[in-house]
Every structure is written in C-alpha cells, then in structure tokens.
Amino acid sequence: MNQKPLRHVIIGVGAGVLGMHRPALQLETVKVAAASDISAERGQPQAEELGCAFYTDHREMLAEIEADVAVIMTPHPSHAQITIDCLEAGCHVLVEKPMAVHAAEADAMIEAAARAERLLAVNFQQRFRPEVRAARNLIRQGELGAIQRVDATAIWTRTAAYYRSGGWRATWDGEGGGVLLNQAPHDLDLICHLVGMPSRVVAWTRNLLHTIETEDTAHAMLEWPGGALGALHTSTAQAGPQGGFEIVGTGGALQIRPGELAFQRFDTDLREFVVQSEGGFARPQSHPVPVELEAGAGDYVAVYRNLHEAILHGADLMAGGVEGRMSLELANAMIYSSYTRGEVELPLDRQAYAALLQDLQAHRIPRES
Helix, strand or coil: CCCCCEEEEEECCCCCCHHHHHHHHCCCCEEEEEEECCCHHHHHHHHHHHCCEEECCHHHHHHHCCCCEEEECCCHHHHHHHHHHHHHCCCEEEECCCCCCCHHHHHHHHHHHHHHCCCEEECCHHHHCHHHHHHHHHHHCCCCCCEEEEEEEEECCCCHHHHHCCCCCCCCCCCCCCCCCCCCHHHHHHHHHHHCCCCEEEEEEECCCCCCCCCCEEEEEEECCCCCEEEEEEECCCCCCCEEEEEEECCEEEEEECCEEEEEEECCCHHHHHHHCCCCCCCCCEEECCCCCCCCCCCHHHHHHHHHHHHHHCCCCCCEHHHHHHHHHHHHHHHHHHHHCCCEECCCCHHHHHHHHHHHHCCCCCCCC
16 A cells, blocks of 8 residues: 555553454554553563553653554543543544543543544444444334334353452442443443434442442433333343344334344334224234345454544544443443432433542442442
C-alpha cells in the first residue's frame, strides 16, 4: 500500500488485554511508536517485545512521540482523563470498553473529540460478529416489521478466586460497578446496536453468591420509544448456557447465539393478520429463512481495520464515542434504578447518578443482596 502506517502509541501496555490486541498490531496500517504503563515492571518487557520506546508517564510520551492513534488499555476509571489527554495531543483514540465509569465522563470524552476534530472509537469488537452484522441488516431492512420484544441473557460465571486476583475488581472505586461494568458491556452494547437505546428502565441488582461491593447479578425490564418491551438478565454468579438474544417483531423473529443466527419469517405481518384473520385463536404461519453469514470475525483486527478506514478514507466508525456511550449509560441507569427502587427515564440524569456513585464509593449506602 502507498499509505504510510499509522503511528500508534499504547497506554497501559502491561494490561492482560494486550494479548487480544497483538494480532491487530501486526496489520500493515500499524506502526507501534511507543508504549506506556505506570508499572515499569509490567510494561517495559512488553514494549521491548513490541520494539518500541517505553514511558511510565503517558503525558511525557505524548509530548515526545508524534502519534496518529492512541490505544488505551488501562483500567476504565482512568479512561476519561487519558482519552482527553490523547485527543488534546492530536491523536485519534481507541479505548477499551467500558469507555468510562459513568455517562458524564463519556460526555466529556465525546466533547473533547469534537473539539480536537479527532475520532474516538470504543473497542466493541462483538459488533463485527457475522451473525450480529446479519441480524442488524435484517432489522434495518424491515424484515422483522415493528419490534415488539427483546430478550437477552448473558451468563459470565466467575469464581471467588477471580475476584481475589485484583483488589480493584468489583469495587465502587476500582470499577464503578460489577457485572454491569465489567462483563456485560458487550451484551448491553449489542442490545443498543441492534434495536436502539431504550427510553425507560426498571432494574434490580443483587449479590447472589459473591462477597463483593458491587453486583454479581442484574435483571432489567426495558422499554423503547416505539413501545417495544424487553428484558436483560446477566450474572457472574450463575452457570449454564452463556445465553444470547431473541428479538421478535410483527414480521418475524431472530435468535442470535455465538456463531449462529436463526430467522423465522411470518407469512403475514402480525399487524395485518390480527385485523384480517377470521379465527379468534389463529396466528400467522411462519417458516425458517436461511441467512448467509459473511466471512470474518468479531475480533480486534476488525476494530482496528474499521478505525483505520475511518481515519484514512472517511469510512463510518462501527462504534464511535456516541455509540459507545449507550451501553455505559444503560448500565448506569440499571444501577440507579435498583438503588432508588424506581423507573429511570433515559437520558439518565448525570448529576443524580454522580451523587449516587459518590455515596456508594463512600459506603454510605449498603450493598444490595
């Protein structure tokens, strides 16, 4: 290719998630120019392996290294400030999920990207799964008619040893939430990506098994502006199938599982059928419709390629800052609903949620169990 590789810097290079980024860092559009980590013990060996300069201060690195893209792998409580630092230094940014701890931080990140005229991408690689792309296309083409119901289950079993492995895990200061901020963001993102942002949430967060500050289980009832209803159940304290999505409309139904997509089309749209049918207990006939899945995978390589195409050729970002904020705001709304024991209208009241989070971090509110 004629285009020079984009110069990348990595912040938080000592993180375990670096291994998932490595295949993407081998792309011809990537040159790793430098890396940073507050721990030289963790970060310097990784930088040496990548063949780049190493810093313990990301600000010093940004001042000395000319970079096109900053990749942020640090724990998410630091995402907002580091992202803003990188944008102000002139870098496009790819930040790990969740993009921040609460929606007000995401707002500031999005505003900083607009001011800097730089791209802000969030690493939601599951949007690139072939079955998710196909499902989104079917929905956008109107194959499901009017969406009526959305059900999602996301089981991410974790052990006590997992939570002991890092003192920051499942704490209000260290993560700002439990399963909703750590394991479930991809599932929340796919709900929003496929059917849009809900307008109202009622949720319950609980600790079923784990002795942690934050929730190990969450259950929510969701409502969309068009009247569709749905539910999400997610947990690190349960076993069984990991789960998936069922989306039902007046024209058909989708079932989405990892690597699988089943589409059942109704012969007559339900809106017409209920008016025209002479049978009081009738339902429209349906039949399965094979759906061809494109080649590819929901991996980090796809995320990097999409970002590079956006930078170099003006392609649309699959998960920009505004899109990335949706799952975070939904997680915040679920936590707020549970602790206030009421319905939450979206957009979420940023000040009210910040006050609740401050109380939780100060342990002025007991955990839910």
